[in-house]
Amino acid sequence: NAGVTQTPKFQVLKTGQSMTLQCAQDMNHEYMSWYRQDPGMGLRLIHYSVGAGITDQGEVPNGYNVSRSTTEDFPLRLLSAAPSQTSVYFCASRGTGENYGYTFGSGTRLTVV
Amino acid sequence: AQSVAQPEDQVNVAEGNPLTVKCTYSVSGNPYLFWYVQYPNRGLQFLLKYITGDNLVKGSYGFEAEFNKSQTSFHLKKPSALVSDSALYFCAVRDYGQNFVFGPGTRLSVLP
Numbered sequence: 001n002a003g004v005t006q007t008p009k010f011q012v013l014k015t016g017q018s019m020t021l022q023c024a025q026d027m028n029h030e031y032m033s034w035y036r037q038d039p040g041m042g043l044r045l046i047h048y049s050v051g052a053g054i055t056d057q058g059e060v061p062n063g064y065n066v067s068r069s070t071t072e073d074f075p076l077r078l079l080s081a082a083p084s085q086t087s088v089y090f091c092a093s094r095g096t097g098e099n100y101g102y103t104f105g106s107g108t109r110l111t112v113v
Numbered sequence: 114a115q116s117v118a119q120p121e122d123q124v125n126v127a128e129g130n131p132l133t134v135k136c137t138y139s140v141s142g143n144p145y146l147f148w149y150v151q152y153p154n155r156g157l158q159f160l161l162k163y164i165t166g167d168n169l170v171k172g173s174y175g176f177e178a179e180f181n182k183s184q185t186s187f188h189l190k191k192p193s194a195l196v197s198d199s200a201l202y203f204c205a206v207r208d209y210g211q212n213f214v215f216g217p218g219t220r221l222s223v224l225p
Contacts, residue, residue, distance in 0.1 A: 004156075031211070040122070042203060042215040043157075050211070058212065090156055101147050102213060104156035 006105035021076040023091030032074040036087040115208040117216035134189040136204030145207035
């Protein structure tokens with residue numbers, strides 16, 4: 001089925017470890033974003049990309065890196081995990097233009113101990 | 114800066130009764146408004162959007178939303194609630210930079 005695929009679904013890290021959250025979409029969407037969801041705070045934008053080779057910071061970028069080497073893939077890297085990064089992470093993509101809303105992945109639940 | 118408020122953390126309604134989930138926004142320029150629903154352990158699913166045109170927008174699963182420019186509101190409504198509508202609902206506005214700003218979410222519980 002077409003959509004946004006995120007892996008892994010669950011992950012436990014120790015403080016200081018690094019890891020990459022994978023995100024892939026097969027809808028040829030130019031626009032991709034990473035959000036984190038925390039209770040009572042809604043979704044906050046971490047990084048986004050408007051096309052291959054172009055990335056930019058969102059509201060809460062510290063501690064995260066992204067790259068966009070292809071249209072399909074938009075991985076999120078945690079450089080040195082901290083307990084404050086315990087959250088649920090969502091990748092989303094959409095077409096460009098006014099009428100497009102996001103298609104979301106199913107999320108990655110990350111716990112940093 | 115763009116912002117979205119959802120003044121109710123929780124909304125409880127009896128099955129069969131009408132439901133309303135409130136959303137107000139602040140945006141410079143024309144607002145592009147969206148509602149999403151999140152079921153447990155799932156990603157967000159698109160419900161409906163307002164870009165331009167009629168103030169009453171119809172969406173998925175029988176939901177509709179009314180855009181009110183003077184009150185800067187975009188409340189989500191459904192004439193008759195179902196137990197299966199119980200979920201977390203997010204209002205969002207697309208900002209001038211084409212990013213989405215989400216509200217904090219409202220948990221809807223429909224009681225049988």
